[in-house]
Amino acid sequence: MDTVIIHIRQELESLADTQFQETSRRFFKESIVCYGIKTPVVTALAKKYWKEIKSREKQEIFSLCEELYRSGQLEESFIVSTWTYLLSGRYERKDIDIFRRWIDTYITNWASCDGFCNHALGDFIEIFPECIANLKQWTRSGNRWMRRAAAVSLIIPAKHGKFLHEALEIADLLLLDNEDMVQKGYGWLLKEASRHHQADVFEYVIRNRQVMPRTALRYAIELMPPELKNEAMKKELPGEK
Structure with a gap:
């Protein structure tokens, strides 16, 4: 050794x-x-x-x-x-394969997942944004930590206003996930995206709030003003079917 x-x-x-x-x-x-x-x-x-x-x-x-x-x-x-x-x-483009294997093989809790994905993988994605396609593939993994990684790897870029479209796509792919750690992951991603794109995230939440797990929804609207939070938490908006 x-x-x-x-x-x-x-x-x-x-x-x-x-x-x-x-x-x-x-x-x-x-x-x-x-x-x-x-x-x-x-x-x-x-x-x-x-x-x-x-x-x-x-x-x-x-x-x-x-x-x-x-x-x-x-x-x-x-x-x-x-x-x-x-x-x-x-970093090199091919490193994504090593990172994927590490997550799939060794990561077994939210702290290790977020510690690795928020910063190292987040930086990697900013250098090689085409690898967001890999993150989308991870949303189909049977490993919940791979699915959480797909969302939380975009946390820091989203916090700085980047990759809104891609963040919403990943939220779509994870929308009905039944694992709370995954729901919290993509809800957190939406929350960070709302710092610069509040209207877009609010519209996304309203469009999906009938099926979005409440855990994810609460995370997504955490930074919004009370009036928007109240609207988002309603079971049904006036005139909605």
Whole structure:
């Protein structure tokens, strides 16, 4: 095993907090394995070791990331998210296949999914927007984390006003998904899109609110003024059939 991985795990074990470990587990429906370390501490650790590995070949760094993912430890997945984001200047179009495999194979909770997809994959999509076609394919996956990834990978671009049309397309593809983590994912995407495109998102919600799960709808309208929220939450608008 690479000495960097050994040193990282030794340091993580030295920072482990059993009390925070128990607190962390309350945020997840599924069972998770974690050291019990706050995210800013893990991010600082990732950046510290990044200085040691950044000069390595990208594929070697990817191999280190995969070794960290194999542990199943939540904090080690956060290190992968940080390192992959720091690699953004070296992304290639073909990397989408590696990222897809990582999500499908190793990601088993919302925190690992969002940590990786919001920043690393979000940056990747801005560099290679044609890969939104891949995200659309992921909406058909039997893996709920792949489906959530399809939405949350556009969170940061949507927050900055980008990819409205594509965000609405992905929401359409996930509209009737019965998994709450997926509903929250595309609802969150619509919420971020509403920062710059409130009217478009409101119109989308009104058009679909009869079938949109309430979980997704509530997320989508979270930033809207009370009068729009009230309209969106109505079961039926005047004159609507």
